[in-house]
Amino acid sequence: MMENVVIRTVSRLAVPFIQIFALYVIVHGASGAGGGFQGGVVFAASFILMIIAFGMPNVRRRIDNRGIMWLSVIGIAIYAGIGFLALLMGGNFLEYAAIEAALGIPHLHGILIDLVEAGIGIAVMAAMVSIIFDIAGNGEESS
Secondary structure, three states: OOOOOHHHHHHHHHHHHHHHHHHHHOOOOOOOOOHHHHHHHHHHHHHHHHHHOOOHHHHHHOOOHHHHHHHHHHHHHHHHHHHHHHHHHHOOOHHHHHHHHHHHOOHHHHHHHHHHHHHHHHHHHHHHHHHHHHHOOOOOOOO
């Protein structure tokens, strides 16, 4: 892989802003355009940029398949956990009003929606990065 100082420097500067924008898209998905899926894909795009700039072996040292698996589990657990909590409270799956009524906390649905969107974003990001890792292989160049 050919070293390019410009690509690496720009990537180091851009990746944090891309990830912050992804979090913005996830959090503001309930009130505007965006959401968990879109934010998860944008977050995964930051990992793709890191792979392009620094190479697959360097990125895999920071987050490996085990880390991706745990992120998938956490994202799905957040989503499903809130859905099953609504079922336990006597409502339908992801019926936030049932959780609000059972706990007696008004306006809780906004927080629950944001948590569900975050869970979706984490799961989508993990799935997309996993797909990229699988497509790219082990990252060793063949000659």
